[in-house]
Amino acid sequence: MSDVAIVGIGIHPFGRTEGVTGLQQGVHAAKEALGDAEIDWKDVQFAYGGSSAAGNADSMVAELGLTGLPFMNVANACATGGSALISAYTTIKSGQFDIGMAVGFDKHPRGAFNADPESVGLERWYGETGLMLTTQFFAMKIQRYMHDFGISSDTLALVAEKAFRNGSLNPNAWRREPVAKDFILNSMMVSDPLTKYMFCSPAEGAIALLLCRAEDAAKYTSKPVFLKAAAIRTRPFGSFEVFSPSLEIERGPSPTLAASEATFEMAGMTHADIDVAQLQDTESGAEIMHMSENGFCKDGDQEKLLHDGDTNIDGKLPVNTDGGCIANGEPVGASGLRQVYENVLQLRGRAGKRQVPGDPKAAYSHVYGAPGLSACTIITN
Amino acid sequence: MTNQKPIADHLFTWPSNSPKLIGSRDTETGRYYFPSKMSNQHEKVELKRRGKLYTWTVQRFLPKTPFIGGDDPETFEPYAIGYIALPGEIMIESRLVEIDPKDLKIGMEMEVTVVPFVKNEEGEDLMIFAFKPVN
Numbered sequence: 383m384s385d386v387a388i389v390g391i392g393i394h395p396f397g398r399t400e401g402v403t404g405l406q407q408g409v410h411a412a413k414e415a416l417g418d419a420e421i422d423w424k425d426v427q428f429a430y431g432g433s434s435a436a437g438n439a440d441s442m443v444a445e446l447g448l449t450g451l452p453f454m455n456v457a458n459a460c461a462t463g464g465s466a467l468i469s470a471y472t473t474i475k476s477g478q479f480d481i482g483m484a485v486g487f488d489k490h491p492r493g494a495f496n497a498d499p500e501s502v503g504l505e506r507w508y509g510e511t512g513l514m515l516t517t518q519f520f521a522m523k524i525q526r527y528m529h530d531f532g533i534s535s536d537t538l539a540l541v542a543e544k545a546f547r548n549g550s551l552n553p554n555a556w557r558r559e560p561v562a563k564d565f566i567l568n569s570m571m572v573s574d575p576l577t578k579y580m581f582c583s584p585a586e587g588a589i590a591l592l593l594c595r596a597e598d599a600a601k602y603t604s605k606p607v608f609l610k611a612a613a614i615r616t617r618p619f620g621s622f623e624v625f626s627p628s629l630e631i632e633r634g635p636s637p638t639l640a641a642s643e644a645t646f647e648m649a650g651m652t653h654a655d656i657d658v659a660q661l662q663d664t665e666s667g668a669e670i671m672h673m674s675e676n677g678f679c680k681d682g683d684q685e686k687l688l689h690d691g692d693t694n695i696d697g698k699l700p701v702n703t704d705g706g707c708i709a710n711g712e713p714v715g716a717s718g719l720r721q722v723y724e725n726v727l728q729l730r731g732r733a734g735k736r737q738v739p740g741d742p743k744a745a746y747s748h749v750y751g752a753p754g755l756s757a758c759t760i761i762t763n
Numbered sequence: 764m765t766n767q768k769p770i771a772d773h774l775f776t777w778p779s780n781s782p783k784l785i786g787s788r789d790t791e792t793g794r795y796y797f798p799s800k801m802s803n804q805h806e807k808v809e810l811k812r813r814g815k816l817y818t819w820t821v822q823r824f825l826p827k828t829p830f831i832g833g834d835d836p837e838t839f840e841p842y843a844i845g846y847i848a849l850p851g852e853i854m855i856e857s858r859l860v861e862i863d864p865k866d867l868k869i870g871m872e873m874e875v876t877v878v879p880f881v882k883n884e885e886g887e888d889l890m891i892f893a894f895k896p897v898n
Binding site: 493497498499505506507509510511512513514515517518521522523525526529570571572573574575576626627628629630631 | 770771774786794795796797798817818819820821822823824826827829830831832842844845846848849850851852853854855856857858864869880891
């Protein structure tokens with residue numbers, strides 16, 4: 383089987399872009415990726431794409447060209463982009479096609495996401511009585527985690543402070559102003575223990591990636607990176623998931639743990655091999671818990687790691703170097719692909735002011751979506 | 764007195780002076796479910812009334828649709844929610860009532876109750892389950 387390379391990347395800046403539809407942002411990212419690999423749309427043999435609130439990805443062919451390529455729409459909540467990428471990876475691995483695109487875009491209204499109980503197999507009263515909010519889930523999961531493993535509110539604020547600092551170094555980020563830790567701690571409480579500045583917001587943006595057989599990569603770029611592993615897993619028994627009217631008493635592992643283990647196994651690598659990581663930070667608590675769920679530290683170690691700056695850009699394991707969801711917002715369809723876009727930039731050595739020092743060679747990404755699935759990737763030089 | 768009506772008729776025993784949540788038990792695996800599942804393999808069970816608070820938060824902004832507990836941010840009252848672990852059965856997500864959020868503590872003992880939520884178009888009180896501290 384052929385290995386898979388990423389040879390072109392494109393982005394539409396994240397944030398709010400009045401007058402530009404989500405679909406148009408997707409087209410912008412796709413054209414940028416084509417330009418990056420110096421190929422034409424007609425050379426793209428297949429595509430996977432998705433958005434959660436901005437239309438069907440395959441309608442992009444009206445703008446990109448009616449080449450007749452197979453274009454599959456993907457919908458997997460916050461893991462939509464990750465799922466598009468994994469589908470593209472598998473398609474090339476299978477030998478069916480040589481080169482294809484994974485694209486994700488979105489454009490959400492302001493404020494917290496609307497939830498539809500019936501669409502996720504739940505009863506209407508659950509939403510009607512005000513129990514069905516992602517923000518509550520995040521707050522309750524980290525609340526218990528802080529209690530069990532001694533994580534402080536100060537550490538929650540340090541995560542957000544880092545996100546805004548990294549975002550200020552990223553011209554494509556939505557939030558590009560540093561925000562001080564005390565300001566984050568003292569901002570409006572949204573869902574205890576999480577304040578306004580610890581949360582990401584629904585937003586807009588688009589990412590496109592071009593993937594091809596590894597042996598063809600040199601045709602398109604002098605700086606190919608290789609997608610060594612990509613895995614997605616849904617929730618096991620006993621995991622603490624969003625939108626759960628009840629949970630098992632017996633607590634179990636998360637889907638992230640399973641996806642992460644599968645990814646490392648597929649890559650034949652260990653955590654010590656990873657030089658930079660993008661971990662789903664829907665809010666500060668998520669980044670903290672995902673550090674351990676992805677196996678980068680033990681439960682509770684985050685308190686010291688954050689205070690020592692170990693996850694800063696110049697730290698031992700830089701995490702969310704582009705500012706993550708907190709600084710970029712969360713356009714659901716694009717979010718998981720943004721992580722890989724950032725990892726490609728870092729491995730190419732083209733991340734500008736936020737470049738991780740020391741010539742990073744391996745990068746990890748992790749995205750989590752409702753109602754309980756995680757997708758992880760590892761890319762290398 | 765205002766008529767009272769459960770928001771859904773399969774969630775708790777009602778009317779009752781000591782209401783209980785209604786779940787189901789998988790007769791093969793022994794696992795508990797809430798809300799109850801309808802299948803040959805499930806039997807309906809009344810769940811324990813008391814359990815310990817596993818985690819909590821406070822909903823401090825007005826939820827969007829499909830929330831029916833108000834639509835005016837000016838009059839919106841924050842409410843506490845949490846998971847209560849019913850020993851040997853299941854953890855239930857619920858509103859927490861009769862307690863100031865600042866007094867909420869993981870591990871505290873709580874008991875199920877039924878409280879009015881909002882009025883429906885007929886002027887009836889829609890009743891929901893909630894948990895309150897055991898005094």
